[in-house]
């Protein structure tokens with residue numbers, strides 16, 4: 001993999017709801033292996049930004065380019081064939097292919113990212129089948145391996161996520177999203193709503209898997225502690241615009257924008 005060029009290049013991107021912008025003039029590059037946190041208060045445009053990056057929402061302004069390693073169509077996976085895709089020009093089929101081979105999405109609500117009444121093993125095996133795996137034993141072995149990696153006890157492989165705790169569901173969701181070796185993973189508040197101790201363990205797990213696999217991640221969170229723990233760089237959003245960005249430690253330890261200073265100090269005051 002050529003790591004010297006960004007995987008994702010966002011230039012002045014925006015999305016409009018009617019005549020109002022949900023986010024606007026957003027620019028950044030994301031490299032393989034890099035975790036970018038998007039923080040800001042409710043209504044600041046975080047979900048809208050995640051929406052246009054992941055092609056769930058239309059890009060009304062600007063450009064989002066993604067560097068894929070795999071040639072489109074019926075051909076094999078000549079990993080060396082790289083292609084720079086302008087997301088707004090892709091067909092639905094091309095976007096679906098990216099979801100199958102390149103992109104993962106970890107939702108806040110596990111029910112959106114999992115099939116709650118399919119076994120944990122089935123949830124993790126499905127993306128492999130979508131990528132052409134046919135041999136049942138191999139699929140099952142890979143699902144077992146991934147459930148182990150996310151610390152789900154082997155004896156729970158045939159149980160459904162509906163019977164799991166919140167933390168376990170998120171871990172299955174992570175396994176389902178990483179098993180096919182994506183290059184870019186979107187995460188929308190993946191740890192909120194969980195107990196603090198469960199949250200800390202899950203963040204640790206995410207951090208180690210992301211480092212091990214060299215994934216690029218865009219994580220939306222309203223929790224600066226999450227950004228601190230997991231991200232290399234942080235974008236701070238307010239009223240649909242990026243008001244500050246930089247290395248996470250710099251942004252949180254030495255915030256330049258008055259709004260970021262306020263965010264950081266409100267956390268310090270508890």
Ligand SMILES: Nc1ncnc2c1ncn2[C@@H]1O[C@H](COP(=O)(O)OP(=O)(O)OP(=O)(O)O)[C@@H](O)[C@H]1O
Pocket residue numbers: 017021022023040041042043044045046047048049222240
């Ligand atoms: N479907 C929609 N229709 C109209 N306006 C919307 C819609 N979704 C979001 N907005 C508006 O766009 C702006 C950004 O919202 P967005 O949901 O992206 O913020 P957010 O930072 O993700 O908030 P939260 O943390 O509460 O999810 C807000 O002003 C919001 O009211």
